[in-house]
Amino acid sequence: MDSHTAAAIAQLVFYIPAIPVAFYLCVRNWKRGPRMACYPAVPFTNIRLVGAILVIVEEQNQTNTSLIAATLVLLNLGLVPLVLNYLGFVRQVFRSSLKDSKGAKRFSFVVHLFILGAVALLSTSGALAGQPDRANTQSRVAKVAYIEFTGIFLALVGMTSVLYFKQSKVKDSDRIYLKWMLIASVFLAVRIVYGLLGVFEPKGDFTQVLRSQWNPLFGSAVAFSLMALLPEYLALCCYFKLGFHRLRTYRREDLEEAAPEVRLHSR
Secondary structure, eight states, X not given: OOHHHHHHHHHHHHHHHHHHHHHHHHXXXXXXSOGGGTSTHHHHHHHHHHHHHHHHHHHTOTTOHHHHHHHHHHHHHTXXXXXXXXXXXXXXXXXXXXXXXXXXXXXXXXXXXXXXXXHHHHHHHHHXXXXXXXXXXXXXXXXXXXXXXXXXXXHHHHHHHHHHHOGGGSOGGGHHHXXXXXXXXXXXXXXXXXXXXXXXXXXXXHHHHHTOTTOTTTSXXXXXXXXXXXXXXXXXXXXXXXXXXXXXXXXXXXXXXXHHHHHHHHO
16 A cells, blocks of 8 residues: 555544534534634545545546646645634634734734635645646745745744733633643644745756655655644644533533523522
């Protein structure tokens, strides 16, 4: 079995059970808090599942450039929902502890715009991956996209760190979100480093580009698994942890709101 096929099968094993968990947390948390903190995990788990299937199919048909381009787009877009999810939890803390802060609202808006721009660039880069005559353009677009993503990520981590260490600005109940987001940021940092190594590695002709050890489809499957797939999954687990915490918090709040009404009716 090819090493990339083995990694893709491992993806299927881990992400098939993750999809219903992501969907469950999305549905249950939909009415509370910013929706960006719950729904990105759903497309992410599906992207990883479909990407794994395409990798397996591509290994049997390595001459189909359209299939190669589609696979690379999905493999590169996996980081996008995770960063969106991170932004969603930042917005949740803003909404709870900094509700009236205009600076917090502007920060969320600007970061969201930059993420959309990075998504467009990554999609364009993936679409150009199967065209040898546009290899230079594809490389430049990918570099700009990852530089932009790195800036977005550093801004989010910087904001999370400031809020975590300045306790006077944040409610005690929100500190658990900041704590687990900082833990997830370690895994996301490894994932971003993998992407940067791929786009900034010195390249020659188109064949060398595809055979780079940092190429997620044709390069080192071990590097892709340890520096991309594993960190992504660990970050997803951090988000799941916060998702279940939100459910427990909402249940307690609902019980506390219902308690006075129950006492009133009993009288």
